Amino acid sequence: MTALLHDAAEAAALLRAGELVAFATETVYGLGADARNDRAVAAIFEAKGRPHFNPLICHFPDAEAAWAEVRADGRARALAAAFWPGPLTLVLPRRADSRVALLAGAGLDTLALRVPAHPQALALLRAAGTPVAAPSANRSGRVSPTSSAHVLEELSGRVAAVLEGGECAVGVESSVLDLSSPGGAALLRPGGVPAEAIAAVVGPVGRPVPPGAGPAPTHRSPGLLLSHYAPTLPLRLEADAAAPDEALLAFGPAPPGAGALFQLSAARDLREAAARLFAGLRALDAAGQRQGLRGIAAMPIPAEGLGEAIRDRLARAAAPR
Known part of the structure; x- marks a missing residue:
């Protein structure tokens, strides 16, 4: 049975114990797990019925906690100063000593991360004391949830708890910007921060190809390439x-x-x-x-x-x- 909670500390204790907890952000509700716990991260894919191991966004209480897991250049720091906390996800090279589960990054050498603006989400992240991997809290392919009622309709019985956070203010997912290459910035997903606002901070931004308008872009994008981060050996x-x-x-x-x-x-x-x-x-x-x-x-x-x-x-x- 899925519990409806109102206490961030209680929800944080469940995360530390390896359980799944859905929580509100300013964009949509996320389905959270301790990003350093391999089995908890695997449970996210199981609960969502997610057909591919796409990279998950890792959530942090502040930028300095995020920088401990990735190599952040001046562009990333400038964007974080401008838009964090807020609906912008940055894809950056993973540090060799990062403790985030490989499954959370889909085995790639990058991590997607952001600092959410919702006060309860920040309280949860501070109380948990660990990065929290969290895609949208819905069944794979379904409409993203913007209330606790939506989450319970989708995932009741599949997660330990939902932390009540009211209605989501933004209502669409975060913008995802790939900064893993030094030569440019590529927008992998439009979202809560307009591309024009991002470009005002870092200069020209590559745009995703609209669905059906042409081939998928060749820059790093989760799960699109046929041969996808294969081992060296056949x-x-x-x-x-x-x-x-x-x-x-x-x-x-x-x-x-x-x-x-x-x-x-x-x-x-x-x-x-x-x-x-x-x-x-x-x-x-x-x-x-x-x-x-x-x-x-x-x-x-x-x-x-x-x-x-x-x-x-x-x-x-x-x-x-």
Whole structure:
């Protein structure tokens, strides 16, 4: 049963315990989890029925907390000074020592982050003491929620609690600006901060191609490319076993003989497997290169629940490059 809460400290305690909590921002209600907890982040995708592991926006109580996780240049700091707290998300290079779960960034070398303007959201983030990953609090593909009633209609029984925050003032999602390349700024999603206002701070901004108006832009955009942040070693799917010169990404009982092994979930738990997927690919890629292995073999994943998202990511990682 999903609880309706009015106390940010109580909601923060649930987040620290690995539970999901929906909360109001000035844009829409977000479905929050401790961004440093792999299993909690995986639970977001499960609760939403999200078909792909798209990067999630990580929320922070202030800019300095955000800068601890990413490399922020002068453009990012100027935009934060102008629009944070507020409906602007920045995509920046992830720091090597970032503790945010790889799944929250969809395994990319960037993180999307913002400081929300809603006072209750800021109170929750300060009380939680951890970055909070939060997409919109609705089923995947459905209309974004702007009230607690909307969230309960969509996700009752799928999340631990909804923190009552009233109606959302902005009502559309944040603008998402990619600053991961030093050569320019690219607007990945229009939203609460107009592109003209962003350009007034950082200069010309690349615009997204409208749906149906042409090919998708080639700048970094979650989940659009067929071969999407693949390991260096080639990846073989639906493998029953691995040769001595291959690494094995295992799901369930692992056959012997692989040159290196990473177990996604011995118990065949899809949430555990989702939480460990990106770390597993990175670990096997590094081990394989150290040992001179020729590739990575991935055991079959069932096409149900989170398995659909895992299979999607593996298919992209195995695609021709």
